[in-house]
Amino acid sequence: MITDQVVEDWKFMSMVLDRFFLWLFTIACFVGTFGIIFQSPSLYDTRVPVDQELSSIPMRKNNFYYPKDVETIGIV
Numbered sequence: 817m818i819t820d821q822v823v824e825d826w827k828f829m830s831m832v833l834d835r836f837f838l839w840l841f842t843i844a845c846f847v848g849t850f851g852i853i854f855q856s857p858s859l860y861d862t863r864v865p866v867d868q869e870l871s872s873i874p875m876r877k878n879n880f881y882y883p884k885d886v887e888t889i890g891i892v
């Protein structure tokens with residue numbers, strides 16, 4: 817009793833809804849991902865890391881410094 821036109825209309829409607837929910841899901845995933853990443857406290861923390869602050873070993877060649885006893889002797 818159901819005509820072919822009604823069946824085709826329902827197929828079209830399901831395709832439209834399927835595409836709509838696909839876009840909705842994709843946008844929700846991107847927004848959620850960026851929301852979680854931008855809530856990270858480390859992005860907004862401007863303090864010097866503890867390992868750099870308390871390290872007695874130079875991190876890079878440009879930050880090299882001589883120990884105090886070598887400077888006071890006058891070797892450098």
